[in-house]
Amino acid sequence: xxxxxxxxxxxxxxxxxxxxxxxxxxxxxxxxxxxxxxxxxxxxxxxxxxxxxxxxxxxxxxxxxxxxxxxxxxxxxxxxxxxxxxxxxxxxxxxxxxxxxxxxxxxxxxxxxxxxxxxxxxxxxxxxxxxxxxx
Numbered sequence: 246x247x248x249x250x251x252x253x254x255x256x257x258x259x260x261x262x263x264x265x266x267x268x269x270x271x272x273x274x275x276x277x278x279x280x281x282x283x284x285x286x287x288x289x290x291x292x293x294x295x296x297x298x299x300x301x302x303x304x305x306x307x308x309x310x311x312x313x314x315x316x317x318x319x320x321x322x323x324x325x326x327x328x329x330x331x332x333x334x335x336x337x338x339x340x341x342x343x344x345x346x347x348x349x350x351x352x353x354x355x356x357x358x359x360x361x362x363x364x365x366x367x368x369x370x371x372x373x374x375x376x377x378x379x380x
Contacts, residue, residue, distance in 0.1 A: 302340045309336040323359075332356030 283292045296304050312333050319329055335352035338344045 305336050306340050309333050328355045328359040
């Protein structure tokens with residue numbers, strides 16, 4: 246339901262039509278699969294080179310997915326700290342045109358402070374979310 250509402254918002258704002266939304270979803274899905282294959286066969290450096298050729302929002306959405314996949318590590322250690330999750334969601338909201346670049350910058354700084362606050366191994370998930378925001 247949330248995707249449907251966000252899709253309607255993108256259409257209403259004139260940012261994308263239905264066809265463009267489906268094209269972006271397919272592009273992100275293909276990119277995600279390609280990155281997985283490249284990571285497994287050629288390593289991280291090769292995967293970064295592929296991402297360098299993609300547009301900012303595609304990379305940001307992919308990075309948010311990756312960060313969210315390890316967020317549970319951070320949240321197990323700090324269950325009441327939602328700064329990292331908010332940054333990940335903020336990245337997605339920015340890509341959908343729901344928040345401004347300035348608002349995203351605030352979320353980045355807040356998530357970075359979470360990362361700096363916890364110097365343990367579980368803070369790696371916070372760093373991943375910050376990377377997602379900066380993608």
